[in-house]
Amino acid sequence: MKALLDDLLYGGDYNPEQWPTKTWDQDLTFFQTAHINSITINVFSWALLQPNEKYYDFSTLDQIIKKYAAADFKIVLATSTAAMPAWMFKKYPDVARVDYQGRRHVFGQRHNFCPNSPNYQRLSQKLVEQLAQRYAKNPAVVVWHVNNEYGGYCYCQNCQRAFRQWLKTKYQTTGRLNQAWNLNFWGHTIYNWDEIVVPNELGDAFGPENTVTAVGGLSLDYQRFQSESLLKLFINEKKIIEKINSQVLITTNFHGTPNPDLDYHQWAKHQDVIAYDSYPAYDTPAYQTAFLYDLMRGLKNNQSFMLMESTPSQVNWQAYSPLKRPGQLAAQELQAVAHGADTVQYFQLRQSLGAQEKFHGAVISHANTDQTRVFKEVSHLGQDLKKITPNILHAQSKNQIAIIFDWQSWWACQHIAGITQDLDYQKAVLTYYQAFYQQHLPVDVIGVNTDFSQYKLIMAPVLHLVSGKLAQKITDYVTDGGHFLTTYFSGLVNETDQVYSGGYPGPLQKVLGIWVEETDALLPKHNCPIKFTAGPKINGSLVCDLIHLRQASSLANYAAEFYQGTPAITENHYGQGTSWYVGSQLDAAGITYLIEYLKQKVPTLVPLAVAAKELDITVRYQAKQKYFFILNLSESVQKLPQKFLDGNFKDLLSGKVMTDAALPAWKTLILQQFN
C-alpha cells in the first residue's frame, strides 16, 4: 500500500509551454499569493517533448520542474500521451481512431489514439519510459497523472482483430458465442472468429453510438473490450513508472457525469488514488454533483479522492456560461471536499490566448493580473483550505446506506429496443439518490462488487443486468438480515444480455417473492396513480410492472388502468432480511413516503438533520472528530437546521460557535461538534 498525499494539494493544470519563460516567474509569484502549492504539468506536451520519432527534448520540462520544485511546489506530472504529435499521424495513420461511422481520423483535437494500435502502444510507452527515468525519483513529483480523461471507442481493423482474440479467449468456441449472444436470431450465426465485425454504423447499429444495435451481447462485449483496451494502456504506463519508483502515487483523471465509456469500477482497482475532473454546468443541481463525488469516493471503498480539475470561472464548452457568483467558487470546491476530496485543483492556472479553450476561465485570466475578482476568490479559498487541512486531510466519509451504480447495467440499458425509449439508467439511480440527499440521509455509491455487509440498506434501481453470482450475493445479503430495494427493469438479463427465461425479474424472483408478467409503457407526461395500502395516493410514470405476488405482500397498488388494484410496490421478508420491489417510477411524494416507510423498517436510518432540503449536509470523520459540512449551494439565503444552533458546533472557517440560523447564498460551514 502506497502512502497517501501528505498535504492538501491546491493548484491545478498549468501549461507554461504556451508562454515565454519570463511569464513563468510572474506566475510563480501569483501562485504563492494565492496559496497555491501544486501544479499539474505536461498534460499535452508530447509534441514538444518529441519533435520526431528519433529525438526527445526535455529541456523545457526540466526547467519548469526545477523552478517549481525549488519553490516547494508539489508537482502532478502528466505523461502527455493523451494528444499525439502531428508527425505521428502522418507517419503512422493507424494511431488515429476509426469512428462509429467507419472513418479513419487524422491529426486534430486530442484523446483520439486507437488503444489497439501497436504504433501508439510502442511510442507512448517509450515516452513514458523516458519520463519515468528522468523524473520518477524526483521528490517534487508527488503524483503521476497518466494520459488524460480516457474515453471514447475505436472501430478500426486493429481493434477488430484484437476484439476477435478477446472473444476467443472469453468464449473458447464459436458455438458458445452463438448461444451467448443468441446469434441464430436474424441468421447471425457465425462459424469463424473472423466473421465477427465491430458493431458500428456500417454493421449492427440502429442509431448513434451506444444506443440500439441488432445484437446487444455483441455491443456489450465491445464496450467491455474497449474499456479494457484503454485500461491496458493505463496499466502499461503505470508499470513503467513503478519500475523506477514503486512508491509514487499514480492515477489518471476520471471525468464525465460520469464517463459512460469506461467501467470505472474495473479501472479503480488499478488507481492508487481516484482523481476526478468535476465540471457541474450552470444548471446542474447540487445533488447531482454530490452524487458524482460520492461515486468517486465509493470507487475505492470510501478512500479520499483528488478533485483533479474544476474551473475557477467559466467553462468554455457550455452553451451558456454565466459567471460564478461571488462566493460560488469556494462553495463548489468545498462541496468536493465535503464529499471526500483531499485536493482542490483547477483547470487552469493560466488562460490560453488561442485555440479551443481560450474562453475557459483560469486563475490568471487574459487580463494577466492578480487584481481580478476571480483571483481574489481563489486566494481567499487558498487561505481557508490551509486552515482546515489538519482537520480534514484523510478524514473519512462513511454511511449506512448504499446505492448501486453499475456500468454493466447502464450499458445493457443503452442497447434496449422496446417498451420505452425514456428508460434512463442514470436518472433512475439519481431519483433515489436525490430523495435521500434532500432528507440528509447520506448514501455511499457502490458497485456490485463492494462488500454489501457494510450497509443496512442497499438500493439498486434498474439493476438490469444481474449475473447468477450477483443474484446469489443479493439473496445472501437479504438472508443475512440485509435490506434490499430494487425496481422495474431489474434482473432481466444475464452477463451476455440474454433475458432469463421463466419470468421477470429472473433470478431475483425468489428473494423478492414476486413474478412480473408484463410491463406497461406510459407515454411521456402520463401517470398512473398508485395508492399505498396505509398511505397516500401518489403517481407512477415511465412503466408499470404487472406484478403477481408469490411470497411478497403489497405495499401499494395501482389505482387505475386495467391492472387497477394489483401490486405496484411489494415487500418480502426473506431470511433475516427484507426486500422491496418498486414496479413504476415514483414521483417525489412517492419516494418521500417510501423513505418514511423504510426509516421505520430500518431503524438505524437517522438523518443528519431535518428540513433544510436545499442544503448539502455531510460528515467527514477524523480520529474521534466529526466535521459537518453544511453548504448552501443556492443563490438565496437558507435556514440552518436548529440542531446546529445548540451551542455545540463551531465553524472551522470562522472559528465561531453557530448562533445565527441564516445561511447566506454560497455560504459554507465546516462545523466541529465539540460536545
Added chain:
Amino acid sequence: MKALLDDLLYGGDYNPEQWPTKTWDQDLTFFQTAHINSITINVFSWALLQPNEKYYDFSTLDQIIKKYAAADFKIVLATSTAAMPAWMFKKYPDVARVDYQGRRHVFGQRHNFCPNSPNYQRLSQKLVEQLAQRYAKNPAVVVWHVNNEYGGYCYCQNCQRAFRQWLKTKYQTTGRLNQAWNLNFWGHTIYNWDEIVVPNELGDAFGPENTVTAVGGLSLDYQRFQSESLLKLFINEKKIIEKINSQVLITTNFHGTPNPDLDYHQWAKHQDVIAYDSYPAYDTPAYQTAFLYDLMRGLKNNQSFMLMESTPSQVNWQAYSPLKRPGQLAAQELQAVAHGADTVQYFQLRQSLGAQEKFHGAVISHANTDQTRVFKEVSHLGQDLKKITPNILHAQSKNQIAIIFDWQSWWACQHIAGITQDLDYQKAVLTYYQAFYQQHLPVDVIGVNTDFSQYKLIMAPVLHLVSGKLAQKITDYVTDGGHFLTTYFSGLVNETDQVYSGGYPGPLQKVLGIWVEETDALLPKHNCPIKFTAGPKINGSLVCDLIHLRQASSLANYAAEFYQGTPAITENHYGQGTSWYVGSQLDAAGITYLIEYLKQKVPTLVPLAVAAKELDITVRYQAKQKYFFILNLSESVQKLPQKFLDGNFKDLLSGKVMTDAALPAWKTLILQQFN
C-alpha cells in the same frame, strides 16, 4: 390460377432454431391449446442452413417440418434469403449494400443485400433451389414466403452499372434521356451512358434519401429501377419453386404504412396472394390501419390477403409500447379480417431471449408459460376464428367508390423542391379516405391500372404524375359516365417528371374544364376561408390554386386573399360524367360537406350506417350472405347504429340477435343479416 388457401391460417413466425429441441414439444402443445394451426418458419436461417459456401445442412429444418407436419400444422415456409450469413459478407463484400452516404456496409442487421450483386443473386438462388427440391412438394407447406419485407435501396457500383443498362434499354439514346430528364438544366447534359451516376449524397441529393434531388427524373427512374431490381429477385426465387411445384402459393410479405420503396402495384402482379405485416402503432388511428388493409386487398382487385405478421403484444421498435388493453388484441386482428384478410398470423409465436427483438411480444413470452394474459387472449381468438371460418373464408369485399393510391405520384412528390414542403401525398389520400370511412362509405384503394369502370366514383387526390395514357383513361371514364375527383398538385408532371407545358393541370385541363394559373402556398396553421356557393364557409390550407374556369363551374370560392371570389372547387360535366377539382386542402367540415354534395350527385353512394363515426363498419360477402363487421376500436363504449337493432342481425361470435346498442371498448360484432 392457383387454388387459394383452404383454411383460415392462425399462427405466425416461429424460430425454433433459437431453442433446444425439447422446447419444441412444449411449444407444440401450447400452440394446440391456442388453436394455432400454422407456423411460419425458416425466415432467418440461411446461416444455419449453409455454414459455408460448399455445405448445406437441412437437418434441423427437416426435423421441424416433420414434427409440425405430423401434427397437421400448415407450414408457411420462408426462403431465408433476407439475412445473409456472416461468411458471405467476408468472402463477397459486394453482397452488402452501399448506402445513400456512399458507404459499403458490412455484416450486421438484415435486409441489406445488394439486389444487383451477382454473388448475392447466385448464392440466394442456389439456396432456394435446395429448399425447393427438398420441400416444394411437401403437402404441409401451403405457402412459400420468399425473402422478407423487401425494401431499401442500394447505391453501389454494381447497381450503377445495371442502372445504366436499364436506362439504355428504356431511352435508347442519350439524346432522348437528356430531353426526358431536362438535362440541359445546370449543364447536366450527358453523352455516354457511363456518365450517369446514382443519385445519392455524393451526387445529386439535396437532402436525405428520397427527398429533394437535383434531377427528379433521375431519382424517379432510380426508384423504379431499384423496385424492379428487388422484384427480379422475388421473381427468380418464385420461378425456382414453381419449377418443382407449379401449384403451391408463393408470396412475400409486404410491409410499411405502406413501404415507400417498392411499387406494390407492380409487385402485386407476381404474388399469388398478397401478404401484409401489419403493425399499427399505439397511436395509429383505426382508419389508417383500415386504409392499409384496403390497399392490400386492392392490390389484386379485392382478392383476400394474408395478415402475415402482427404482434400479440408489444412491438419492440416503438418509442413507447403500452400493453394492448384486454380485448384489444382480438379487435385489431379482426379488423384485418373485416377488411379482407383470410389469415391471422403473429410475429411471433415465441419471444427471443436475446438480440434486437427480445422485447417484442409473443404468444409464448419470456415467462415460458400458457398462464399469461396474452396467451389466454390468443387462445380465445383462436376459438372465435375457428367458429367464423366457414362464413368468412374467401368472402368478398367490394365497394362502389375507389380512391387511387399511386407509388409513381408518391415518388414524384418526394423530389419536389418548391411551393410548400408540407405536401404529403399519403396524407392527402388519407384525408379523403378518412372522411368516407367515418361516414361508413367504404372505398376500395386502387391503382391507376385498375379497371375504373367498376366504380361509380373515383377519387385521386394529388395525382401528381399523370401519363398521357392515364389522362386519356380518366377522360374516357368520365366520358362514359364516371365521377372523378382530383385536387391541387395533380396532373402536373409526366412519366419523366417533366411539367406539362401549357397550363396546369396539364392533360387533365380538358376533362376538368379549368386552367390553374398559380398555386399560393399557405404557411403552417394558416387557413384561407372557402365559401360553398350553396353551402357553408369552411377552411382551406396548405395551398390555394388560382383557377380559371373554362367549361367548369364553381362549387365554392375563396373568401379571402387577393384571389377572393375566385373558384376553389369546380365541377365539370363532361360527356356522360362529372369531374371535380379541389384547389386547396379542405378541413373536415369542407370534406364532409363535399361528400354530402357528392352523395346527391352520385345517388348510389349509400352509407352502410349513419352516425357512429368511431366504429369501423365494413362488409364481406359470401355466396348470398352479407356479413357486417362492426368494430369498436376505441377505449370507450360506443353506440351501435339503430339499423342493426331491428332484429335482423345476428352476431356470428355470440350467436345472438342484437338488442343492445352499447358496444364495449374493443368489442367486435360480425353480424349476419338474415332477413
Added chain:
Amino acid sequence: MKALLDDLLYGGDYNPEQWPTKTWDQDLTFFQTAHINSITINVFSWALLQPNEKYYDFSTLDQIIKKYAAADFKIVLATSTAAMPAWMFKKYPDVARVDYQGRRHVFGQRHNFCPNSPNYQRLSQKLVEQLAQRYAKNPAVVVWHVNNEYGGYCYCQNCQRAFRQWLKTKYQTTGRLNQAWNLNFWGHTIYNWDEIVVPNELGDAFGPENTVTAVGGLSLDYQRFQSESLLKLFINEKKIIEKINSQVLITTNFHGTPNPDLDYHQWAKHQDVIAYDSYPAYDTPAYQTAFLYDLMRGLKNNQSFMLMESTPSQVNWQAYSPLKRPGQLAAQELQAVAHGADTVQYFQLRQSLGAQEKFHGAVISHANTDQTRVFKEVSHLGQDLKKITPNILHAQSKNQIAIIFDWQSWWACQHIAGITQDLDYQKAVLTYYQAFYQQHLPVDVIGVNTDFSQYKLIMAPVLHLVSGKLAQKITDYVTDGGHFLTTYFSGLVNETDQVYSGGYPGPLQKVLGIWVEETDALLPKHNCPIKFTAGPKINGSLVCDLIHLRQASSLANYAAEFYQGTPAITENHYGQGTSWYVGSQLDAAGITYLIEYLKQKVPTLVPLAVAAKELDITVRYQAKQKYFFILNLSESVQKLPQKFLDGNFKDLLSGKVMTDAALPAWKTLILQQFN
C-alpha cells in the same frame, strides 16, 4: 476605369438551350412586350459547349447571341464554369470537391468544383479562352458574368497541399505558425508544413462546417485560403477576357444574406461592378433586404450595383413560397433601385419544365403565355423603369453614418467556443442597422478598409477581430473628431485569432477608456435591466460585460445582478472625438434611446423623415436632383410623412405632386423635390 452601363438593364437569366429553337422566337416577342432589354445567358452550358475534352461546339450559343443582338438586346454573357460536364468528373475525379466529412463527391448538382484542382483550372480557363475569343468584342455583350454564385469550400488533398504552401508563404517558419495559432495548446506543435491537415470532421472540427474547431487560427486561415482560392479562379477568368477586350465590364454574381464563405470586401476590388442575387424570403423583414443592398453598394464605396437575379414569383427552395401579392413584385425590385441598383434582372425569364428548379417562378411560366398576372406585372414594371431611367441611372447614394460589416470578425466569431452560443455576428450588426433604418437615418455598410473620414458616425458592433493596424485606424479616426461606437465581444482577438493579453477589449481599451474584466452570459429569454444615468431603464441580454472605467464615464449602469451599479454603456472623449462602448445587447427601447442621445452628440445626424417606421425611405442624388424613394413594403396601408405633402414633391412614376397621405400596400413613390 471602365465605363459603366449606359442603360438600366431589365431582363435576367434565360436558358433557351432547354427549349427547341422555335420557342426562342416566341420568347423574344414576349420579352419585347414586357420592355425587357437584356438577357443573361450561358450560365450553365459547359456540357453543351464542350461535349468532350477535345471538342467545342458554339453553334447554339452563336445563334442565340445573333438573334438577340439583332433585336438590340444587351447581353450578359456567363462563362459557364460553375457546373462541370459529367464527362469531366468521370475523366478527372479531382475536379470535384471533398466535403467537410472527407468525402469526394461525384457528378451532380453544381458549384462543386475544387478551386485547387489543376484539371478544373486548366479546363475552365480553356473554355473561357474560347468564349473570349469568340464573343469578347461583340458589342451586344455588355457584361461578362464569370462563373456563378461562387461559394463553399473544399477539403481535398490538392487543397491541403496548396494550403500548406499558402501558410508557408504567409508565416515563413513553422515556429511562427506555432506561435500564431498557439499550437502548443493540446500538443498541436508542428515541425513540418506537411503536418498541417485541413480542418474538417476527421480532424479539428467540433461541430458542423464553420462552427467550433480546436484551432481557431487554423480555421480562420483556411477560410481566407479558400476565399482566395476561389477569387484566384475569378481573377484568372477575368484576365483572359480582358486580354481580348480590356474595356468590357466583368463581374460575378454575389449572393447569400450574405454569403458567409467569401470575404466580399476582398473580392470587390476585382469586380468592375458589383452584381447581387437577391432572394428575400417571404418572411424576410424589409430592413434586412435593405441592409444587403447597402452592403453591396458599400463594397465599392457607393458605386451602383447590378441586381443580377431576383424572382418574378415564387422561389423553389423555400419551405413555403406564398405568391407575391399584386404590386409586391414591383415594390421589391424598386427597393433594390432605391438602395443603389442600376439593373433589374430576374432569375428567370422562362420556367424550366424539369429538374430542381421547375417550381421556381419565371416571367414566362409553364403556362407559356403572356396572359398571366406575373407577366403583366413584369411588363408594367418594365414601363416604369423606362420612365425613370434618365433620372435614376448612375444616381448616387451617400450617407453620413456607417456601420462596419467585416467577414474577418464574422469568421472569428464562428469558431468561438464559450461564454454564449447565441453570439450572432450578423444579428448584432443588423440590430443597429434596423434601428437607424426605422428612424430613417440611412447608413452605409462599409468594411474596415473603407475611408472612415467620410463619416460622422461609425458603428462597429461585435468587431471581434481587430488588428493592431485597425485599432490604430479607429484611434486616429476618433482623435481627428470621429464618433465611434462598439460593443461587447469587440477587440478581443488579433488577426490569428489570439486573444490580446492585458485586458479586454485589447487594443481598443485606450480609445474607449475602459477595461472589461469579465463577461457574464445571460440565458435565453433572460434580461438584465440597465438604467441610463439620465434616461429610462431598459433591458440588456445575451451578455453583460463587467466594465471598469478608466478615462470613460458611464452613460448607463446595470440595475441588477452582483454587478448592479457598474457601467453597462460608456462614453469616452478622446482627442477631438468621442467613443462609446455598449456592454450588453440592448433591447429596442435601449437602442432607440441611445440613438436619441447620439443625435444630440452628433448634431448633423438628421432623419430623412419622422415617424412612418414601416416605410423604407432613402435618397439617390443625380446632378443636383434629389430623389426620395418611399416604399411601402408591407401588406397594409401606411401613412406618408407630412413633409412630403407640402407641395414640393412630385412622383416620377405618376407625375403627380403628392397630396394624399395614404400609401397603399406595396406602393412605391419616387419623389423629386423641386423646391
